[in-house]
Amino acid sequence: MAIGLSARSVGLTIPHYVQGARESGSWWQTLVNASMARPHRVYRQILADVSFDAIDGDRVALIGRNGAGKSSLLKVLTGAYQPTTGCLEVHGKRQALLNISLGFNGQATVEENILLRGTAMGLSLEQIKEVTGQVLDFSGLAEVAQHRLYTLSAGQRMRLGFAVSTAVDQDIILLDEWLGAGDMQFIRKARARMNDRVRGSRIVILATHNLEIARRVCNKGVVLEQGRVAFSGGVIEAIMEYRRLCRG
Numbered sequence: 678m679a680i681g682l683s684a685r686s687v688g689l690t691i692p693h694y695v696q697g698a699r700e701s702g703s704w705w706q707t708l709v710n711a712s713m714a715r716p717h718r719v720y721r722q723i724l725a726d727v728s729f730d731a732i733d734g735d736r737v738a739l740i741g742r743n744g745a746g747k748s749s750l751l752k753v754l755t756g757a758y759q760p761t762t763g764c765l766e767v768h769g770k771r772q773a774l775l776n777i778s779l780g781f782n783g784q785a786t787v788e789e790n791i792l793l794r795g796t797a798m799g800l801s802l803e804q805i806k807e808v809t810g811q812v813l814d815f816s817g818l819a820e821v822a823q824h825r826l827y828t829l830s831a832g833q834r835m836r837l838g839f840a841v842s843t844a845v846d847q848d849i850i851l852l853d854e855w856l857g858a859g860d861m862q863f864i865r866k867a868r869a870r871m872n873d874r875v876r877g878s879r880i881v882i883l884a885t886h887n888l889e890i891a892r893r894v895c896n897k898g899v900v901l902e903q904g905r906v907a908f909s910g911g912v913i914e915a916i917m918e919y920r921r922l923c924r925g
């Protein structure tokens with residue numbers, strides 16, 4: 678079956694708790710208010726009527742202002758959140774790099790973390806052993822393989838997360854602002870690897886504020902505005918639409 682991903686009128690409403698405003702003139706009043714005033718639950722619509730398709734070879738940029746719903750949509754696309762309305766059709770194995778520290782342990786060494794993260798990704802021990810060398814090379818961390826993870830910089834941890842997540846060919850890769858902590862040299866390497874993956878008929882969905890990266894890496898763009906699709910089509914047109922929204 679061909680690899681593909683299709684969102685049809687996807688909506689997401691989630692419950693969350695809101696604390697009423699509390700006035701306090703003294704420390705004991707603060708304590709009393711904190712223990713007495715109960716938070717109340719409200720339902721909030723995060724996404725509404727989101728539709729788009731990605732087929733073999735597509736690299737889709739999700740762009741939009743802060744709070745537009747990009748990360749929430751990625752969570753729906755990975756399967757972390759079920760859509761509350763509409764439906765999602767996914768053909769292919771998904772790999773998400775949404776949270777750089779997911780599956781990592783600061784006290785374990787870099788090499789041990791490759792094992793931890795690889796296991797969290799569902800790779801077998803054999804597969805992890807096979808890719809460990811190239812993950813260390815790609816991330817430029819071979820020299821610190823036996824160092825504990827917490828001694829690494831945010832950018833080095835991002836390199837490691839990206840290198841592990843993309844070490845094995847995946848059908849669909851979902852990325853959230855993954856290049857934020859990378860330097861220019863690593864961004865070039867990461868872009869080359871992504872293009873490489875895409876040449877193998879893979880799908881990449883990338884949420885980003887970096888329009889230059891979106892333009893260089895992606896062929897399609899989906900602009901989100903207040904949880905809805907403001908535009909879906911070619912990436913150049915999507916960037917133009919996003920700029921228009923920001924001006925407006």
Ligand SMILES: Nc1ncnc2c1ncn2[C@@H]1O[C@H](COP(=O)(O)OP(=O)(O)OP(=O)(O)O)[C@@H](O)[C@H]1O
Nearest residue numbers: 691693721723741742743744745746747748749750
């Ligand atoms: N767990 C949650 N509970 C309540 N509201 C949430 C939750 N997660 C996200 N939201 C709200 O949903 C909206 C969309 O958030 P989301 O993180 O998806 O936006 P985004 O486009 O990724 O933003 P940014 O560009 O700032 O990262 C925001 O208004 C946010 O406050």
